Structures are given as structure tokens and as C-alpha cells.
Amino acid sequence: MKGPDQALELRLPEMRREGLSEGCLGTIGEDETHLKTWRSIIRYFREHTTSGVWVMNPSSKARGVYKDHRYSTGIAELNGSGLQLLSCAGGNLMLIDEPE
Numbered sequence: 001m002k003g004p005d006q007a008l009e010l011r012l013p014e015m016r017r018e019g020l021s022e023g024c025l026g027t028i029g030e031d032e033t034h035l036k037t038w039r040s041i042i043r044y045f046r047e048h049t050t051s052g053v054w055v056m057n058p059s060s061k062a063r064g065v066y067k068d069h070r071y072s073t074g075i076a077e078l079n080g081s082g083l084q085l086l087s088c089a090g091g092n093l094m095l096i097d098e099p100e
Helices: 032-047 073-080
Strands: 007-011 024-028 050-056 063-071 093-095
Touching (some): 063 073
Antiparallel strands (some): 007 024
């Protein structure tokens, strides 16, 4: 039986008219050689980003903190200057500071 495919996915954020859509980093696989390399890449991102982003539905104003979403210092500055951060899921907004 063939094992699962080995993959590291890195999708960079994309600037859109409405704001900056989130990127993602993920892996699939069981090969220890690949996992060792991928873990070092993931560790780099964790060391250079901050955990915890507010996600808010603009229609219902429902909101919550998602600890697995991460951001850099530069993104925090841009968000503070008015750049909207967009979630991949629907029309939800992502914010560094708690929404009012």
C-alpha cells in the first residue's frame, strides 16, 4: 500500500482591493526526512510571528480570538494604519486588536 503524498504548502498573502487576504502554511506526510526540514521552516515562522488574531463577522459582529492565526510586526503596523486583513473563510475580517 502506497503511503500519503508528501507536501509542504506555503500560500503567501494576497493583496486585494478589499484588503490583504491571509496566507497559510501546512504540511502532509510521514517521511521523517521531509518532516525534519518542514519543522525547521515552521519553527522559523513561529519565532518571527505573534500568535492570536481576532476574527469578526462584519454582519453579526460575532468575534473571537484564534490562537493558531499568526501575524508579523509589519502586518500589525499595516492593520493599525487601516489595512483590512481578510480571512479565507467567507467575508470575515481579521484584526490584531480587539474589535469595538
